[in-house]
Amino acid sequence: MIILKGTGLRSQRGTTGFLMQVLSDWHRVTLISLLLPGIIWQSGLGEIKFPYWKLPAIREPKRGDVVNFDFPGNRDEVESSQKVQYLKRLVGEPGDTIQIINKVLFVNGKEFPKPKGLNFMKPFIEPKGKVNSGIFPVGAPWNEDNYGPLYIPKQGDVISISKENYYRWDTFIKREGHRIEMKPDGKIFIDGNETDKYEVQRNYYFAMGDNRDNSQDGRYWGFVPRENIVGRAWFVYWSWDSNIDFSNFIKLLGSTKLDRIGKSIE
Numbered sequence: 001m002i003i004l005k006g007t008g009l010r011s012q013r014g015t016t017g018f019l020m021q022v023l024s025d026w027h028r029v030t031l032i033s034l035l036l037p038g039i040i041w042q043s044g045l046g047e048i049k050f051p052y053w054k055l056p057a058i059r060e061p062k063r064g065d066v067v068n069f070d071f072p073g074n075r076d077e078v079e080s081s082q083k084v085q086y087l088k089r090l091v092g093e094p095g096d097t098i099q100i101i102n103k104v105l106f107v108n109g110k111e112f113p114k115p116k117g118l119n120f121m122k123p124f125i126e127p128k129g130k131v132n133s134g135i136f137p138v139g140a141p142w143n144e145d146n147y148g149p150l151y152i153p154k155q156g157d158v159i160s161i162s163k164e165n166y167y168r169w170d171t172f173i174k175r176e177g178h179r180i181e182m183k184p185d186g187k188i189f190i191d192g193n194e195t196d197k198y199e200v201q202r203n204y205y206f207a208m209g210d211n212r213d214n215s216q217d218g219r220y221w222g223f224v225p226r227e228n229i230v231g232r233a234w235f236v237y238w239s240w241d242s243n244i245d246f247s248n249f250i251k252l253l254g255s256t257k258l259d260r261i262g263k264s265i266e
Contacts, residue, residue, distance in 0.1 A: 060226075061090055061093075061205060061226070061229050061232070062090070062093065063090055063091065063092065063093050063096070063107065064089065064090065064091075064113070065089070065090045065232050066087065066088070066089045066090075066232065067087070067088065067089075067090055067207070067229050067230070067231065067232050068085045068086065068087045068229075068230050068231060069085060069086055069088070069207070069224050069228045069229045069230055070084075070085055070228040070230065071084050071085065071086050071221075071228075072175070072221065072222065072223070072224060072225060072228055073175075073221065074220075074221050075134070075136050075137070075138065075171070075220060075221045075222060076138070076171055077171070078171055078174045078175055079175075085230065086207070086217075088207035088208060088209055088215075088217055088218075089115060089207060089208055089209070089210060090205050090206070090207055090224075091105060091107060091112055091206055091207065091208050092107055092152045092205060092206030093152065093205060094152055094153065094154030094155070094203040094204055094205065094226075095151075095152065095154040095157075096108055096151075096152045096206070097109075097148070097149050097150065097151050097152070098147075098148055098149065098150050098152065098206055099147065099148035099149040099150070100144075100145060100146060100147040100148060100219075101128075101146060102125050102128075102145060102146065103120060103125055103145045103212065105208070115210050117210045117211075118210050118212065119210060119211045119212065119213075120212055120213050121211070121213040121214055122213045125145045125146075126143040126144060126145040126146065127145075127146065128146040129141070129146075130143050130146075131143060132144060134220060135147070135219060135220060136218065136219060136220055136221055136222045137150075137168045137222065138167045138168055138171075139167060139168060140168075144212075144213075144219050144220075147219055150206070152204050152205065152206050152223060153172075153200045153202075153203075153204050153223065154200065154203050154204070155200055155201060155202055155203050156199065156200065157199070157200040158197055158198070158199050158200075159197065159198045159199075159200065160196060160197060161180075161188050161190075161195070161196055161197065161198055162188070162196060163182060163186040163188070166182045166188060169198065172222070172223075173190065173198055175225075176200075176201050176202065177201075178190055178191050178198075179191050179192070180198075202225050202226060202227070203225070203226040204223035204224060204225055204226070205223065205224045205226065205229070206218045206223060206224070207224050
């Protein structure tokens with residue numbers, strides 16, 4: 001996939017449209033989209049948005065792929081308030097267990113290979129036991145540097161639901177299209193039926209940015225459903241410093257990183 005590559009996580013206003021050609025290597029289709037005049041979409045394994053079409057997959061996404069996907073929504077949103085696409089690295093597949101220990105990522109108990117572009121900005125580590133209340137899932141006693149272990153659900157998994165973990169699974173189940181509620185006596189009902197079990201209907205992935213200390217990724221909002229994944233990033237189409245406002249276009253253009261343009265994304 002050819003992408004318009006920056007380092008920011010948000011879109012900025014401009015005055016010029018761009019023609020972007022996108023190749024999704026597991027959909028085996030070239031996608032041409034004309035970005036609407038007035039908007040530039042930026043990414044740093046972050047946020048990107050453009051029209052697209054999906055064809056049947058040649059292969060399934062796998063751990064280590066850098067992919068673009070429809071953002072599933074913030075942690076507590078059933079439906080995303082942001083109609084955008086993110087660009088992140090898949091670090092966990094359905095059925096995997098991930099854990100971060102002192103900023104080191106482990107998958108199924110083994111250290112995850114460090115990507116070439118892995119970057120940390122903070123000179124310190126948030127200690128284990130220091131809780132970030134904005135972390136996923138709700139109520140988890142973790143932070144971004146010491147996270148998990150977290151199991152990634154796969155289709156057919158049966159989850160036990162109780163009043164103790166109700167709020168951990170409430171939004172997840174609603175996103176799968178079901179009604180869930182907990183009565184004052186602690187009894188749980190899904191689609192009007194009392195139950196303490198739920199069978200997962202989709203496969204999920206876990207995505208993280210390579211700029212680990214400056215990435216709004218799965219640690220904050222959760223899992224990526226398989227159907228949200230659009231394609232795999234192929235190489236860098238353009239790269240500049242997205243921290244520079246588009247109103248200062250000359251300076252922005254001068255920040256173009258020529259050595260990164262055309263480089264493959266691994």
